[in-house]
Amino acid sequence: MKPYAVLFVCMGNICRSPTAHGVFQHMVKAQHLHDRVQVDSAGTHNYHPNSPPDERSQQHAIRRGYDLSELRARQIQAADFEEFDLILAMDWDNLKLIQAECPPEHLVKVRRLTEFCSVHHSEVVPDPYYGGPAGFDHVLDLVEDACEGLLHHVTGQIR
DSSP: OOOEEEEEEESSSSSHHHHHHHHHHHHHHHTTOTTTEEEEEEESSOSSTTOOOOHHHHHHHHHTTOOOTTOOOOBOOHHHHHHOSEEEESSHHHHHHHHHHSOGGGGGGEEEGGGGOSSOOOSSOOOOTTSOHHHHHHHHHHHHHHHHHHHHHHHHHHO
């Protein structure tokens, strides 16, 4: 049986999408679903190929128990639209870029991560790259909330 596959996407794949990748992967493992759910992340732009997540993202994540150190940046590829069951954009700009590249038959898979939030009411996960430490904590708050809702959604899809 093919695992249910989730892809998180931001612009460069060094801040928001690897944070979501690490948080969701942690939650999937905690529920012993790692053999039934595949998790990955990518960027709409190839700014940082094969680079680790931004050091600030890693520092803030590790404080909450999420290790991002093994993740590496990559650009979204045409095969991803076929392979993944959900492709989750961090913001409106990346959503539009993904939709523009996505074959029409796979557009239903493309959504915003924050659609799965239940506590926070934000349409997007804002880019913390040019801001201070509070931005990275805010990203984690939104991502943790959304990933809890996402886990509930995915669990319903695989049972």
